Amino acid sequence: MHELSLVLSLLEIVEEQASRAPFEKADSLLLSFGRLSCIDPQALQFAFSVQARGTRAEGAVLRFDIRPVTIYCLHCEKELSPPFFTGACPACGGVEVVLTGGTEEMKLIEMEVDGC
Amino acid sequence: MKVRVVQNVLDANDRIANTNRALFDEKNLYVMNLMSSPGAGKTTLVERTILALRERFRISVIEGDIQDTCDADRVAALGIPAVQINTGGGCHLDGNMVREALADLNLDETDLLIVENVGNLVCPAEFRIGENDKVMILSVPEGADKPAKYPLMFQEASVLLINKIDLLPYVDFDLAKARRDAQAIHPGIEIFEVSCKTGQGLEGWIAWLTRRMETRRTG
Ligand SMILES: Nc1nc2c(ncn2[C@@H]2O[C@H](COP(=O)(O)OP(=O)(O)OP(=O)(O)O)[C@@H](O)[C@H]2O)c(=O)[nH]1
Ligand SMILES: [Mg+2]
Ligand SMILES: [Zn+2]
Numbered sequence: 001m002h003e004l005s006l007v008l009s010l011l012e013i014v015e016e017q018a019s020r021a022p023f024e025k026a027d028s029l030l031l032s033f034g035r036l037s038c039i040d041p042q043a044l045q046f047a048f049s050v051q052a053r054g055t056r057a058e059g060a061v062l063r064f065d066i067r068p069v070t071i072y073c074l075h076c077e078k079e080l081s082p083p084f085f086t087g088a089c090p091a092c093g094g095v096e097v098v099l100t101g102g103t104e105e106m107k108l109i110e111m112e113v114d115g116c
Numbered sequence: 117m118k119v120r121v122v123q124n125v126l127d128a129n130d131r132i133a134n135t136n137r138a139l140f141d142e143k144n145l146y147v148m149n150l151m152s153s154p155g156a157g158k159t160t161l162v163e164r165t166i167l168a169l170r171e172r173f174r175i176s177v178i179e180g181d182i183q184d185t186c187d188a189d190r191v192a193a194l195g196i197p198a199v200q201i202n203t204g205g206g207c208h209l210d211g212n213m214v215r216e217a218l219a220d221l222n223l224d225e226t227d228l229l230i231v232e233n234v235g236n237l238v239c240p241a242e243f244r245i246g247e248n249d250k251v252m253i254l255s256v257p258e259g260a261d262k263p264a265k266y267p268l269m270f271q272e273a274s275v276l277l278i279n280k281i282d283l284l285p286y287v288d289f290d291l292a293k294a295r296r297d298a299q300a301i302h303p304g305i306e307i308f309e310v311s312c313k314t315g316q317g318l319e320g321w322i323a324w325l326t327r328r329m330e331t332r333r334t335g
Binding site: 002005006009010012013017021023031036037038071084085086087095097098099102103105106107108109110111112113114116 | 119128239271300
């Protein structure tokens with residue numbers, strides 16, 4: 001249930017942004033995170049709709065840019081993007097792989113705002 | 117209007133963690149953040165580590181738990197200062213909770229601060245507390261697929277202890293796979309196979325920890 005903590009921090013960032021360059025309302029927020037970061041978009045959306053009530057982000061749409069899992073296979077000598085990380089290469093089945101992407105922590109990339 | 121932000125959502129926590137870290141550095145103490153699933157053996161490792169190092173270092177402990185439990189009492193029974201943080205349902209410790217707990221410890225009289233995080237394989241990994249190292253325990257009954265399923269934890273940890281190896285004869289646990297996957301996720305991660313019950317393998321852990329403390333304290 002880290003989604004709640006993430007949402008609270010996110011709302012703080014929105015307020016911080018508004019205090020720097022004032023706006024009335026945030027209409028949408030674009031978030032990015034890795035597929036393996038165990039963040040559940042539905043839980044996030046739910047926590048957000050509850051916590052954002054009464055703030056300038058109330059009703060804002062959350063959009064997600066979920067970064068794919070990527071591995072580098074030492075045998076195939078290339079990067080591949082399997083749906084999950086299993087410790088093996090989806091192409092050759094080899095286990096000499098390195099996880100190169102998919103655990104990125106959550107970032108707020110951009111906001112669509114109104115009433116500047 | 118579009119506003120470009122590109123900011124880590126947990127920035128605020130990172131800032132508090134950095135403040136904690138500055139304080140730890142100033143007081144010249146080494147802090148480890150101990151993470152695992154519930155029941156993997158964190159408190160047992162804390163007890164073992166205290167018994168092994170209490171003659172050489174002054175140790176304090178912060179125990180994070182969802183509700184009041186006896187972990188802090190187990191540590192206090194060894195005569196070690198221990199503070200309990202109850203997260204009241206929260207699944208991890210964050211920089212601020214640790215900051216508040218510090219008020220109840222005498223940092224001037226501490227060389228090693230052990231923070232036992234809430235038992236959870238997901239959330240604690242993201243929330244820095246100002247630690248020098250994250251220490252991760254994976255216990256044999258949990259299964260060897262855990263690194264692959266919860267990679268962030270293993271990526272963040274400096275060291276992995278595979279605990280409860282006394283149970284290997286009774287449990288299907290593919291030690292080679294656990295090691296290999298942990299290395300695939302975090303090349304170079306230090307791995308020790310231990311039993312906090314029998315004490316097997318713990319000397320490697322203690323030597324590693326002592327080395328980390330010494331490098332840290334001599335700069
Ligand atoms: N067989 C065996 N049991 C162990 C070992 N280490 C710990 N245990 C047992 O595992 C159980 C849980 O150990 P704890 O140290 O309380 O685990 P924990 O990670 O602190 O648990 P939480 O704080 O509740 O998340 C206890 O019954 C321990 O005695 C081990 O190496 N081998
Ligand atoms: Mg415990
Ligand atoms: Zn391959």
